[in-house]
Amino acid sequence: MIGSYVAVGDSFTEGVGDPGPDGAFVGWADRFAVLLADRRPEGDFRYTNLAVRGKLLDQIVSDQVPRACELAPDLVSFCAGGNDIIRPGTDPDELAERYERAVARLADAAGTVLVTTGFDTRGVPVLKHLRGKIATYNMHVRSIADRYGFPVLDLWSLKTVQDRRAWDSDRLHLSPEGHTRVALRAGQVLGLEVPADPDQPWPPLPPRGTLEIRRDDVHWAREYLVPWIGRRLRGESSGDHVTAKGHLSPDDIKMRIEAAV
DSSP: OOOEEEEEOSHHHHTTTOBOTTSOBOOHHHHHHHHHHTTSOTTOOEEEEOOOTTOOHHHHHHHTHHHHHHHOOSEEEEOOOHHHHTSTTOOHHHHHHHHHHHHHHHHHHOSEEEEEOOOOOTTSTTGGGGHHHHHHHHHHHHHHHHHHTOOEEOSTTOGGGGSGGGBOTTSSSBOHHHHHHHHHHHHHHTTOOOSSOTTOOOOOOOOOOHHHHHHHHHHHIIIIIHHHHHHHHHTOOTTTTOOOOEEEOHHHHHHHHHHHO
8 A cells, every 4th residue: 555656757757748737747657646546545645746857867866866765655656768868879788777776776765666668669750760779778677676676667568559649749758548558557567456458459540641651750850850859959958947746636636637638
């Protein structure tokens, strides 16, 4: 019975791609917190989301890990390194060594650390070329979890998020349905009874022609890829002026999710 949960990470854990009715993001971690809170007496659950979009591993370790350790929760979810991996020249082996040092710090303060692998980018333009690098990092993450006896939220094996409907229009962040499926899988990893199956197949889509696919790719490159490259070249981050959500009420999260439907 988990009574407190802290989410640590980047845009994935902040919930980018899953806007609530007020435009602020919800995301898988907030949805997962609701699943956990529903198993506690009313008011007997504490949840804090420290994640900020665009953050690199060292920034997460510097800014979020100490705060998570101070809170000493029953559970911490730790997802970091994705923004590092997609940068040219990053060594996944060296990155994993720094990742493990952070896990060790969290292990001293939290009851359980839920570590998270990266997605399979096989069908994602540009990122598909990093598939081997991501897989290498994932193997390190799994090995670290084994050494500490911690559960793994294995996103690589969640095949239903490879459907394009699981992703936002930027193709980098999950859609609300994608975030929902990840939250359900997180619940399964911890042995919870979840209200739906994250592996449930999507309804079939009509086939798309080559011209339509090419047009979508051109639009995506113009609207998302070029600005992303521009930020990298300028040394900017999407999270430069973003603050973490902090403490959140599961009841408020639930109302925001229901209002957004």
